[in-house]
Amino acid sequence: xxxxxxxxxxxxxxxxxxxxxxxxxxxxxxxxxxxxxxxxxxxxxxxxxxxxxxxxxxxxxxxxxxxxxxxxxxxxxxxxxxxxxxxxxxxxxxxxxxxxxxxxxxxxxxxxxxxxxxxxxxxxxxxxxxxxxxxxxxxxxxxxxxxxxxxxxxxxxxxxxxxxxxxxxxxxxxxxxxxxxxxxxxxxxxxxxxxxxxxxxxxxxxxxxxxxxxxxxxxxxxxxxxxxxxxxxxxxxxxxxxxxxxxxxxxxxxxxxxxxxxxxxxxxxxxxxxxxxxxxxxxxxxxxxxxxxxxxxxxxxxxxxxxxxxxxxxxxxxxxxxxxxxxxxxxxxxxxxxxxxxxxxxxxxxxxxxxxxxxxxxxxxxxxxxxxxxxx
Ligand SMILES: *Cc1c(COP(=O)(O)O)cnc(C)c1O
Numbered sequence: 001x002x003x004x005x006x007x008x009x010x011x012x013x014x015x016x017x018x019x020x021x022x023x024x025x026x027x028x029x030x031x032x033x034x035x036x037x038x039x040x041x042x043x044x045x046x047x048x049x050x051x052x053x054x055x056x057x058x059x060x061x062x063x064x065x066x067x068x069x070x071x072x073x074x075x076x077x078x079x080x081x082x083x084x085x086x087x088x089x090x091x092x093x094x095x096x097x098x099x100x101x102x103x104x105x106x107x108x109x110x111x112x113x114x115x116x117x118x119x120x121x122x123x124x125x126x127x128x129x130x131x132x133x134x135x136x137x138x139x140x141x142x143x144x145x146x147x148x149x150x151x152x153x154x155x156x157x158x159x160x161x162x163x164x165x166x167x168x169x170x171x172x173x174x175x176x177x178x179x180x181x182x183x184x185x186x187x188x189x190x191x192x193x194x195x196x197x198x199x200x201x202x203x204x205x206x207x208x209x210x211x212x213x214x215x216x217x218x219x220x221x222x223x224x225x226x227x228x229x230x231x232x233x234x235x236x237x238x239x240x241x242x243x244x245x246x247x248x249x250x251x252x253x254x255x256x257x258x259x260x261x262x263x264x265x266x267x268x269x270x271x272x273x274x275x276x277x278x279x280x281x282x283x284x285x286x287x288x289x290x291x292x293x294x295x296x297x298x299x300x301x302x303x304x305x306x307x308x309x310x311x312x313x314x315x316x317x318x319x320x321x322x323x324x325x326x327x328x329x330x331x332x333x334x335x336x337x338x339x340x341x342x343x344x345x346x347x348x349x350x351x352x353x354x355x356x357x358x359x360x361x362x363x364x365x366x367x368x369x370x371x372x373x374x375x376x
Pocket of ligand 1: 008009060061062063087134136137138163164165166186
């Protein structure tokens with residue numbers, strides 16, 4: 001059976017990307033790679049919507065999160081961490097591991113933080129060095145109002161650090177225009193390449209923190225990366241094949257156009273939400289992202305059974321809930337290399353599987369609701 005991934009990372013790969021990755025290896029200090037890397041740097045600035053450099057690390061997204069903490073902060077520094085799900089918790093865990101003092105802003109899972117509250121915390125604690133947040137909290141499907149958060153942070157001494165690993169390239173995030181200091185991305189989400197690359201971009205305000213941080217670091221040193229970029233290189237051997245794949249995906253994004261890519265995600269997300277509602281299901285969050293749709297599993301239905309039937313019966317693989325949401329939600333991604341027909345397949349499998357489990361659905365109702373949004 002044909003298998004389709006609807007997980008919020010990894011995501012499916014376009015053929016151009018798979019072929020780009022399959023090419024013969026080139027040397028990373030040679031002329032051929034220099035041309036590829038130059039193009040990739042340009043493409044990344046376009047996707048991040050920034051004039052600043054975007055650093056490329058060989059790691060999954062979490063590597064870049066850790067690198068940000070290690071380069072921006074020192075032990076005993078204080079940070080404000082938005083904790084509204086598993087990835088917010090990850091920020092707190094990384095900071096704590098480096099001896100950084102975390103002031104949590106606890107947000108009910110599925111909700112978004114109140115920018116006014118962030119402003120209050122920053123006023124009460126002027127020593128806060130940075131606000132650490134997600135763009136999309138992938139564990140709940142919620143999208144945060146980064147524009148308003150950036151407005152709250154900008155007039156203060158603190159910097160804003162956004163984990164946009166799932167949202168980058170799916171959700172409107174003009175880094176420069178909104179004055180976001182640090183944006184972090186990953187490869188296996190909207191960028192449509194396999195896991196293994198992580199990205200960071202820094203504002204001049206963020207660089208002043210890097211200058212003052214004394215946390216030990218070697219491989220993850222932002223200053224070394226910046227220096228190597230003067231020669232259009234990375235300090236150590238990069239994941240050459242992934243960078244070749246990235247060149248292809250960035251070229252696809254450029255061809256479609258950033259705004260159009262975002263509009264496609266918005267439309268697929270809206271269709272998925274409408275389908276769920278038409279089937280009598282509930283969306284978990286009131287601030288749903290365009291990255292994924294978190295759907296509450298109705299009473300009497302076992303989430304694991306539902307996901308198993310979707311996968312084994314229809315070749316549709318979706319994600320379950322994490323931690324406190326385990327068994328309570330399923331998460332259907334509409335992320336990266338996805339189109340209308342993909343989403344109809346996902347909704348079809350959801351209807352069929354629910355019906356098999358005895359949940360009362362009128363077959364076709366979800367698909368019909370989606371089609372209303374997807375039709376020309
Ligand atoms: C996927 C993801 C990460 C990174 O996970 P890795 O497994 O390290 O790539 C971090 N934050 C968010 C919001 C994510 O969606």
